[in-house]
Amino acid sequence: MIVGLWMMGGGAAAGVFGSLLGLGGGILIVPLLTLGFGLPLREAVGVSLVSVMMTSSAAAGVYLERHVANLRLGMTLELFTAIGALVGGSIAFLLDERLLSLLFSALLGYVAFTMIRARTRDSIQGVESPAIDAEPDDGPPPRPTLLDRLGGDGYQVRNLGRGVIGALGAGVASALLGIGGGIIKVPLMHLAMGVPLRVATATSNLMIGITAAASAVIYLVHGGIDPYVAGPTGIGVFVGATAGSRLGHRVDLRYLRLLFVVVLGYTAIQMLLRAVQ
Amino acid sequence: MTGPARGGAFQAERLIGRLLTGITYVSVGLLVIGVLLLMATGTSPTSGGPRFDPGRLLPDVLSLRPAGFLWLGLVAVIAAPVSRVTVALLSYVRARDWLMAGVSTAILVVIAIAVGSAVVTTA
Numbered sequence: 001m002i003v004g005l006w007m008m009g010g011g012a013a014a015g016v017f018g019s020l021l022g023l024g025g026g027i028l029i030v031p032l033l034t035l036g037f038g039l040p041l042r043e044a045v046g047v048s049l050v051s052v053m054m055t056s057s058a059a060a061g062v063y064l065e066r067h068v069a070n071l072r073l074g075m076t077l078e079l080f081t082a083i084g085a086l087v088g089g090s091i092a093f094l095l096d097e098r099l100l101s102l103l104f105s106a107l108l109g110y111v112a113f114t115m116i117r118a119r120t121r122d123s124i125q126g127v128e129s130p131a132i133d134a135e136p137d138d139g140p141p142p143r144p145t146l147l148d149r150l151g152g153d154g155y156q157v158r159n160l161g162r163g164v165i166g167a168l169g170a171g172v173a174s175a176l177l178g179i180g181g182g183i184i185k186v187p188l189m190h191l192a193m194g195v196p197l198r199v200a201t202a203t204s205n206l207m208i209g210i211t212a213a214a215s216a217v218i219y220l221v222h223g224g225i226d227p228y229v230a231g232p233t234g235i236g237v238f239v240g241a242t243a244g245s246r247l248g249h250r251v252d253l254r255y256l257r258l259l260f261v262v263v264l265g266y267t268a269i270q271m272l273l274r275a276v277q
Numbered sequence: 278m279t280g281p282a283r284g285g286a287f288q289a290e291r292l293i294g295r296l297l298t299g300i301t302y303v304s305v306g307l308l309v310i311g312v313l314l315l316m317a318t319g320t321s322p323t324s325g326g327p328r329f330d331p332g333r334l335l336p337d338v339l340s341l342r343p344a345g346f347l348w349l350g351l352v353a354v355i356a357a358p359v360s361r362v363t364v365a366l367l368s369y370v371r372a373r374d375w376l377m378a379g380v381s382t383a384i385l386v387v388i389a390i391a392v393g394s395a396v397v398t399t400a
Contacts, residue, residue, distance in 0.1 A: 003321055003322050003323060004312060004315065004316060004322045007322060037323060038323070039323070050351055050354055050355065053354050053355060053357065053358060054301060054304070054305075054354050056358065057297045057298075057300065057301040057354070057357040057358065057361075058297075058298070058301050060294070060297055060361075061294045061295070061296075061297035061298035061301060062294070062298070063294070064290045064291070064293055064294030064297065065290070065291055065294035065295065065298070067287060067290055069290075071289075071290050071293070071365065072377060075362070075365060075377065075380050075381060075384065076377075076380055078384060079380055079383050079384050079387065082384055082387040082388065082391075083387055085391070086387060086390060086391055086394075149376075209357060209358030209361070210358045210359075210362065210384060210388070212358075213355055213358050213359060213388055213391075214387065214388060214391035215391075216355050217355065217388070217391050217392050217395055218391060218394075218395040220329050220351075220352075220355065220395075221329070221392075221395040221396060221399050222395065222398075222399060223328040223329070225329070225351065226325060226326045227311070227326040227327070227329075227343075227344055227347035227348050227351060228315060228320065228321075228322045228323070228324065228325065228326035228343070228344075228347070229322050229323065229326070230308075230347070230351055231308045231311050231312045231315065231322070231343075231347045231350070231351075232312050232315075232322055234304075234305075234308055234350070234351070234354065235305060235308050235309060235312060238301065238305045
């Protein structure tokens, strides 16, 4: 009984962080279950995938009702994260896990460094729109481009190509490492595509569900999810994610960014240790 | 986006948001029942649960076995994002937004391929 309560508590902590940062919490759940409860890595990954889906659904539901998440952009990108997850699942057993850990650690370190250097700006201000207003008044109304249709209030999406490639990479990483991929998708949308951080976080939460769904189905069919562990952990994640999504709009973006960098740095060190041990 | 289209999109987002929240609450309810039964029977969470067997779901639930409720809850969790995409697809078709309808369909096809490949490799 005590073990179950500890699992719930750990899941709640992971859920709060996952929701606030758009991470899904998988990065925290896998070490929690392996280091804290002695579960095999594979089982921890299976439980983590289900838990990040709960984080995604709980938080994304709130974000969508408040119109913070960008549904069109999220669905466009999650098509590619799902394809990436399929590809990643296919090559998962061909690559050395230590090499993957090393590469991932370098990626996380780079993203953390980039976010520290990112110019501080009011996220909701977003990116300037292209010169659509320059069209002559008497001509036909300009046909909205795909990027126009993917944008939101006060910002326009750019670099869709980079977003697609990044989403494919996030899907591959998700399938290989058992994470939701938000740790890649949030900076991708925010830094490369010009999406405000708060919208990027909410949209990432939305996308994590489908990204993890493909992998979770495979784990389910192959017996990689333990219901006795997934139950208490999932309940904890739900409670934490719900609290996190309701706190999200009250948290100062500067602190959110700082928190994100701290988590990126911590995860980078963990991955590096995993690679060299 | 025009006013009516924007209103329709907002309505769809609200509907999808409520759907996700609703399915999540149902799945959490099932998981809570499962965990309570787990504790009532004195079973340790680290003792190792049974594998997923669709044929055992109903008998386990009717017999008030923890695994039945836990598995039902977990299946609901996995079904939530897929349901969200399905509802989005219907909304986009209704709004004649063929591009996003195509994107939604493609996502469902990818998920179907994942399910199919998992079943084939396990068999």
